[in-house]
Amino acid sequence: MLELIVISTLNGVLFGMLLFLLSSGLTVIFSMMGVLNFAHASFYMLGAFFGFQLTKWIGFWPALVLAPLLVGAIGMAVERYGLRNTHKHGHVAELLLTFGLAFAIEEIVSMIWGKSPLDYRVPALLDFPAFTIFSTNYPAYKIFMLAVSVIIFVALLIVLKRTRVGLIVQAALTHPHMVGHLGHNVGRVFMAVFGVGSALAALAGVIAGPALVTQSDMAASLGPILFVVIVFGGLGSLPGAFIASLVIGLVQTFAVALDGSLASAFGPLDPSSGPSVLTDVWNVTIAQVAPIVPYVLLVLILIVRPMGLMGTRET
Amino acid sequence: MLEVRDLHAYYGKSHILQGVDLDVGAGEVVSLLGRNGVGRSTTVKAIMGEVAPQGTIRFKGKDIAGLPSYKIARLGLGYVPEHRDIFPSLTVRQNLVLGIKDTRRPGKWRLQDMLDMFPNLAARADTAAGVLSGGEKQMLTTCRTLMGDPDLIMIDEPTEGLAPLIVQQVGDLIARIAQAGVAILLVEQKLSIAMRISKRVYIMGHGRVVFEGTPDELKANAAVRQEWLEV
Numbered sequence: 001m002l003e004l005i006v007i008s009t010l011n012g013v014l015f016g017m018l019l020f021l022l023s024s025g026l027t028v029i030f031s032m033m034g035v036l037n038f039a040h041a042s043f044y045m046l047g048a049f050f051g052f053q054l055t056k057w058i059g060f061w062p063a064l065v066l067a068p069l070l071v072g073a074i075g076m077a078v079e080r081y082g083l084r085n086t087h088k089h090g091h092v093a094e095l096l097l098t099f100g101l102a103f104a105i106e107e108i109v110s111m112i113w114g115k116s117p118l119d120y121r122v123p124a125l126l127d128f129p130a131f132t133i134f135s136t137n138y139p140a141y142k143i144f145m146l147a148v149s150v151i152i153f154v155a156l157l158i159v160l161k162r163t164r165v166g167l168i169v170q171a172a173l174t175h176p177h178m179v180g181h182l183g184h185n186v187g188r189v190f191m192a193v194f195g196v197g198s199a200l201a202a203l204a205g206v207i208a209g210p211a212l213v214t215q216s217d218m219a220a221s222l223g224p225i226l227f228v229v230i231v232f233g234g235l236g237s238l239p240g241a242f243i244a245s246l247v248i249g250l251v252q253t254f255a256v257a258l259d260g261s262l263a264s265a266f267g268p269l270d271p272s273s274g275p276s277v278l279t280d281v282w283n284v285t286i287a288q289v290a291p292i293v294p295y296v297l298l299v300l301i302l303i304v305r306p307m308g309l310m311g312t313r314e315t
Numbered sequence: 316m317l318e319v320r321d322l323h324a325y326y327g328k329s330h331i332l333q334g335v336d337l338d339v340g341a342g343e344v345v346s347l348l349g350r351n352g353v354g355r356s357t358t359v360k361a362i363m364g365e366v367a368p369q370g371t372i373r374f375k376g377k378d379i380a381g382l383p384s385y386k387i388a389r390l391g392l393g394y395v396p397e398h399r400d401i402f403p404s405l406t407v408r409q410n411l412v413l414g415i416k417d418t419r420r421p422g423k424w425r426l427q428d429m430l431d432m433f434p435n436l437a438a439r440a441d442t443a444a445g446v447l448s449g450g451e452k453q454m455l456t457t458c459r460t461l462m463g464d465p466d467l468i469m470i471d472e473p474t475e476g477l478a479p480l481i482v483q484q485v486g487d488l489i490a491r492i493a494q495a496g497v498a499i500l501l502v503e504q505k506l507s508i509a510m511r512i513s514k515r516v517y518i519m520g521h522g523r524v525v526f527e528g529t530p531d532e533l534k535a536n537a538a539v540r541q542e543w544l545e546v
Contacts (some may be wrong), residue, residue: 104390167409171402177365177402183388183416183463 003134009258011248012178014142016249017149021204022222023229023241025155025197031173033190034091035083038098041223042105043198046071047205048214049109050119060123067206068199074199100269102219110216120214145207152200153242160238169193173236225252228294232301234311243309247293255290316341316467316498317362317392323372324354325363328454331357332524334370339467339500344493345441346509347503349519349543355502356397358519359469363394368475389416393465395419397472397502401459403445409434410444410455414462422464424497426505429458432491445529457488467498488510510534518543 026040047067054063067087086093121127122141129137160166172179172189180186204216212218229248235238301308317339324332331354339345347355361368364384372380379387388394402410411426430437433454439447444455453473460468470489474482486508493499493512503509509516510530518526518533520543526533533540 045482085328147403167405167413170405171410174404175400175402177384178396179386179398179413181365181388181394182361182414182459183385185383185385187383267504 003136003255006133007136007138008253009210010138010146012253013246014146014149014247014249016138017146017153018204018208019226019249020242020245021149021152022201022226023233024238025200026226027230027233027236027238027241028169028173028193029197032169032176032193033083033094033125035094035098036227037062037197038095038223039101039105039200040098041226042102043071043201044205044208044222045109045216046074046105047202048120048209048218049205049219050202051206051209052113052118052214055120055123058304060125064203064206068202071202071205072195073200075115075194077190080249083194084187084190101196102223104122106216106219111294113216117217118214120209122210141211145211148203148207152203156200160268165189166222167193195196202301203248225287225294228298234308237308237310238299240308240310248297250288251293251297255286255293258286316343317500318371319358319362319400320371320373322361322368323359324357326357326366328335331366331522332361332495335519337517337524337527341466342493342496342498343462344429344489344501344513345501346503346516346521348503348506348509348516351504353519354522355519359394359471359500359502362469363392370509371422385523388463388465391464393460393463393468395456395460395468395470395473397475399449399453399456401444401447401455404443406441407447408440408454410459411462414459415436416463422462424458424461424464426462429462432488433458446514450477450484453477453481453485454470454488454506457485457492461492461497465497467500468492469502471502472504473501474503474508483506493496 022040022044026037029035029037029040035110050067051060051063054067058066058221082097082101083094098232122139126139126144128142130143131138132139134186155252160170168179168189172186174188176190179189229244230241232248233242233244317337319335319337322332322335323330332463335358337345337358339381347358347377349355357366362372362389363381364379364382368380370380371378374387375392377390379390379392379500381455384394391462402413405413408426409428414490415421430440433451435451436458439451439474444452457468457470457473473489477485482505489501489508490512499512501509503514510533513530515527515529516533517524518539525543526536526539528536
């Protein structure tokens with residue numbers, strides 16, 4: 001049991017930090033521009049596929065740097081030539097643009113790389129067990145993923161809190177017009193933030209690709225969880241996104257790992273000693289309901305605290 | 316310095332500004348008066364590019380109609396909006412620092428001068444600006460715009476919702492800005508400050524200017540006051 005808790009905590013924190021790499025960009029973009037970017041998870045997917053391809057051509061380490069830069073450039077182009085032109089037609093047009101973009105990226109990816117999972121492997125340098133707890137070997141690659149996420153998190157914090165650019169971004173989160181009236185080029189700030197957000201999502205894709213599955217439906221399967229994270233944390237709140245990422249990461253990892261069911265918890269009291277309609281419900285394991293746990297959390301938070309954990313506006 | 320000719324602006328289909336003409340000379344203090352909803356705020360928003368303008372707007376001889384607002388600001392036109400848009404999660408000091416357009420070329424207003432001028436702001440320099448009182452927020456936004464070293468500052472309803480004593484302080488600040496040689500376009504509903512410091516006043520009604528003159532001329536003209544200002 002202790003082994004399960006330690007391993008699940010590690011995995012949960014890791015998954016949570018990966019979620020944060022994605023949700024931080026999404027929530028900042030939403031807060032500044034008022035656009036929920038449906039294509040955000042697609043940038044994550046592009047990161048994984050670019051990472052795979054570049055690893056084949058030039059090796060994993062250059063790919064780790066190059067793939068996020070490429071996707072960041074694509075993100076900036078989307079903001080500059082797509083969103084900025086649709087902006088005058090209102091948020092619905094912008095939303096539809098990102099929605100369409102998500103489908104387009106998924107189709108393009110499956111046209112180029114096919115629909116089956118790619119053979120994206122952990123680099124040889126990191127392919128060894130980092131340590132052994134109890135009887136489980138914990139892979140070094142996972143520790144590497146955790147380290148990268150933590151470094152990015154700290155870097156992001158320093159840039160936001162300690163630099164002038166960070167101040168301008170923070171100010172634009174609540175009052176983008178006013179930032180413009182003070183003589184700062186808000187358009188350029190938007191483009192840069194969109195680029196950095198996309199690049200962070202891509203970085204998450206590059207490092208998660210070998211550990212999870214790199215496949216053309218990976219954006220569609222991660223996207224909904226991402227929205228749960230930013231709504232749960234409070235739209236536009238970075239600390240909220242951080243806490244929500246960790247909570248969702250941990251909750252989901254633990255739920256998958258736990259094998260209990262109502263039947264095992266209540267033992268002799270359970271009504272399944274005689275067959276009834278409840279028998280099925282009684283015997284469902286926590287692992288089986290794991291995929292819906294984030295959505296249950298979403299519904300609960302919307303009932304109890306509609307602005308999310310740390311949010312300031314109603315979602 | 317600022318020349319506005321036949322300025323029109325729309326919110327959706329409603330025609331808000333219907334041909335506004337006004338001028339502000341270098342170093343001149345001018346007030347734009349009128350009742351709620353006559354288009355005073357829309358006029359300054361259109362000048363600043365926040366509302367799409369139609370017509371001619373010239374600042375220092377350059378046509379600025381429709382430029383993005385950061386470019387207008389960099390030409391030396393400062394704007395303090397009606398709702399005192401402070402950045403609530405940043406500290407008072409950070410708010411002021413963001414008023415500086417180019418850190419390599421500091422203007423004539425220094426951070427320390429601002430803090431010396433307002434002991435209240437100095438005492439709270441490192442707290443989040445969101446907790447300030449209405450009057451303090453007004454001082455902060457005005458000072459923040461001054462940090463950008465404007466040649467003309469447009470201040471929209473600085474005394475709205477403030478206690479009489481604070482209104483007095485805001486008036487003193489505006490007078491001090493004028494003394495420093497900065498031109499001011501003051502948008503107001505109350506007459507007190509406007510009459511005290513303005514060289515000229517404009518009165519707006521139904522989306523255009525209906526009276527132009529000195530404060531003394533306005534005082535003498537009871538008919539205009541009754542029709543366009545008094546409730």
